[in-house]
Amino acid sequence: MRCGGYCGEHKARSAGKHRLLSGDCGLSKLAETLFVYKKTGATRDHAAVGLLQTRQGVCQAIAALSMVILPHLGILARYVCGEGYSGTDWGPHAWNAVWAPNGTWHQVDFTFGLHRKTTPNTFTLQDDLSFRELHRWDEAAQSPALFQKRANPRKPPAS
Secondary structure, rough: OOOOOOOOOHHHHOOHHOOOOOOOOOHHHHHHHOOOOOOOOOOOHHHHHHHHHHHEOOOOHHHHHHHHHHHHOOEEEEEEEEEEEEEEEHHHHHHHHEEEOOOEEHHHHHHHHOOOOOEEEOOOOHHHHHHHHHHOOOOOOOOOHHOOOOOOOOOOOOO
């Protein structure tokens, strides 16, 4: 593992400036090294705590744990629910959206990225098209306008 979370790139504090999605980054590699996607039917498979306790879980647990880790790297993140394509059919799935320096939210799926060279994402047009082949979600409900980064999160947006 080259990065391990201590490289100078982590100091950049944004998903767009860090190789967050490459296979050699500490975050992607850490997930692949420590966790196994495994559906046993147990409730703990769906929770971040269960993933930490047993080192196995499903997409919901991986996306939930990412919601804890990413902010510690200075990356704003959201939890996204939708459907994922397994290669044979569509089923319930969860992943994350991360705030990028260009002022937009991008989809990131660490579960589908567990054993791939890069983590599926929507940072480029080609990546977005590939991501949409394997994911579908209610884009109106996950509208970027609903999650705009604000200087004062307690103050409601101007009407």
